[in-house]
Amino acid sequence: MRLTHLKSRVFGSGGMIFAAVAPVLTILVAFPLLFVVLQAIFPDIARGIFANPFSRFVETLFDKHLIAWTLNTLMLGGSVVLVSSLVAVPLGILRGLFRVPFAGLWDVVFLVPFTIPPYIAALGWIMALQPRGYLEQITGLNFGGFLFSFWGVVFVMTLNVFPVVYFAVSRMVSSIGGRYLEAARVAGCPPMRSFWRITLPLTTPAIAASLLLVFAMSIEEFGTPAALAARSGFLVLVTGIEQRLSDYPIDLPGASLLSVILVLIAMAAFVLQHRIVSRRDFQTVSGKPGANRAAELGVWRIPVVMFFAIIGFLGAVMPILSVVLTASTRTISGGLTADNFSTENFAEIFANSGGAMEALGTSLSLGLGAAVITGILGTMTAYVVVRQRTVSSRILDFLTLMPNTIPGVVVAVGLILAWNQPWLPVTPYNTIGVLVLAYCCLLLPYPVRYANAALRQVSVSLEDAARVAGAGGIKVFFRILMPLIFPSILAAMLLVFAVAARELVATILLAPIGTKTVALFIWRQFEQGSVGMGMAMSVMAIAITMTIPVAVAIWARKQGRLF
């Protein structure tokens, strides 16, 4: 059985796909990452020279900034994990165990933070909480001191990432809910005790895995710590790397070493997370949320709904509201008065003031390009990985999933180092092409994973049946495989589009002079003090990244069986 499936499938052999994909992935992923490591070791590699290895190593390693920034990074990640667990674990458990009023609404509301780029949320919070911000205008309270501190960063970042934990926990709890709890009750275990003995231990892996993901997301985040804390001198590794590359004198070896440290921390988190998720007891529990018999909340109904409402308001409503208000008022100081409201900022965007429309066009085409390229590459790679199971296919798998653990800032450092090598005959550096490379490298894991999962659902015998029915390799691929897996790939491509169209940190470091994207436009407008236009652009960015996926999803559903 297995033997007949090994070789000669699509296009005569998967070997051809491998031959096509492997060099592309090497250039896209391996090449820049290799240079991050090389630069950390060889200080003069930027000139193409392997001289004096490790000569700056010790000096950089004991740089007091490096140690402080590493500790700051760990502290920030740890604090976001802590606060996320305090907020999201109770929410998830409540949602999984009880009949929470408006449960469906909360699930939608808690999805919203995923659609707001963190830097835009951070800017929104600044508008709301800064001295003479909206909160002070309305209530007289000023939380500026809190917002621009370490805990302010933690607060804003937690509101951005806690849904990861919420969804993992609520899904896990409700799938344990039915059968495992019933078995415990029948075995003589009262409800509270079965929570501690059955529900909580079985949910712990899901909690741990999602918190590790939150940790990884937090230490990679650039926009929030840069907007809120950089001015007060609080730097983490990501903001430190950016500073080494943008402040004179540019310190390439330092940025590389910081990158290596950041990658190692992120990788440790991912490896640990992967270990937990692939444990047997995790997998036997997760999967089918069976017949869920949620319990009634009784007198706790109102406090619980309040809890959901407050977190939902802080996470989803507040930042968007603040962004929208700023976008639709003339001046911040003018306050929330009727004559201060206007559509001026939007009008300026459409009038291409400051190159706004160009930025929008550039971002949309970059997003589209990245989506198409990663979609095609991801599908091909997944096919080789799922259907071939050879050593070389496993290398491909590793290459495509590795960027998952690599922060955007590190990919940018790698691309700068790699594509500035003097011996290169051609280089995309200083063109818009390098942004495409960056986005593709960063976001390739999504299509690969989605296509991977979809392909595993397609039984090999479906392909065999088509072959027996007289279809050739290419026909099988387009008539059988593609219709079955395309919905998943499309979903992944939409995700790539949405993220790429507003990526911040790699864009800041890599964009050629004069090139504007949505994220750069917002960031620069904010730095230059024309906040209103930046926020108007943010509104459009959020609207586009929210509506395009929904529109495509509706369109795909209308196509019915075709997809």
Add this chain to the structure above:
Amino acid sequence: MISAENSAGQTGSPVVVTGTSQRFGRNTVLEAIDLAVAPGEVVALLGPSGCGKTTLLRLLAGLSRPTTGSIHIGDQLVADASSGAFVPPERRSIGMVFQDYALWPHMTVAQNVGFPLEMQNIGRAERDARIAEALGMVGLGHVADRQPGTLSGGQQQRVALARAIVSRPRLVLFDEPLSNLDRELRESLVVDIAALLRKLGMTAVYVTHDHGEAFAIADRVAILHSGHILQIDAPEQLVGKPVSPQVVDFLKLGLVLPAEVQNGDLIIRGGKHRLSPPAGLINGSRSGDLFLPRSALRAASADGGAQKGNAISGTVVHSMFRGDGYAVQMRFDQNIAIEMFSATRLGDGTIHDLDISWDRAFWYPHDAAPALSHT
């Protein structure tokens, strides 16, 4: 595989269900069920999916509350809809085996089995002894320290069985415990479970949709159909004296022919057959269902029986070789078909007469309450 050397002399508790209904909104799942299970008796609830058998089991477990009626386990009133009295599952001292095993994946086999004892605050030493005993009974003493996920489906269900009996509960409930297993395993495990329950003298209620399983395990089998118990009897009794055409139909016991009575003769619906039953079978009703068990039908030795009203002719749809003979599908009229056993192959499409032994026939009159009349 399963052994119980030191079978305890004690018996399980009696169970009495009185006028119990279960409604979900306007949907009635169980309608005024009365059921009495004697101490140490094993009752199977048999019926197609959606008949309410699992709902009844969940009521016994305390996993849901009845809309009307009451339930006693032993002397304890565990649920009473009129007074609102309700004992939650953890205070009913019962055991239960679930369809999907429901072994807790974060505990070892021994911890799973020992959990009910732990809940009763039984000390470590005694607990360990009883875990070992229960695992020994199901032949799995050697896997005590394994994680349940590493065991086969059959082994997992044996562990679940050990967990259900380890605390010597008053009542053991089985919710289609073998339906996730393949046939061979099912057949051997059902015999083992039956033997174990008898040796321990446990009261048990066993839900299944498989006749073979129900007949193999139960002292009495209750046939459920859309929320009602159609009949509850020993397996032999069910097969020998089914009380209604639905029971016959569900158990596939033979041929059910709807018929009109004309001058003492039966006109089978469709009009092709006229049968002349002996006096006394019909008892004055005008229409009803004639039930001819397989044993009442025999391939005709000579032609002419059909003319005399003592035989029924059918068309062979298909003969299938079954090793020791042929399973023959015969069709008599539009929707009336039966699978018969024949020692020889009957050609597809040929017409055969089947002689009727009237002394084995049943008549279920339509116009009276379905009462059994038997010659």
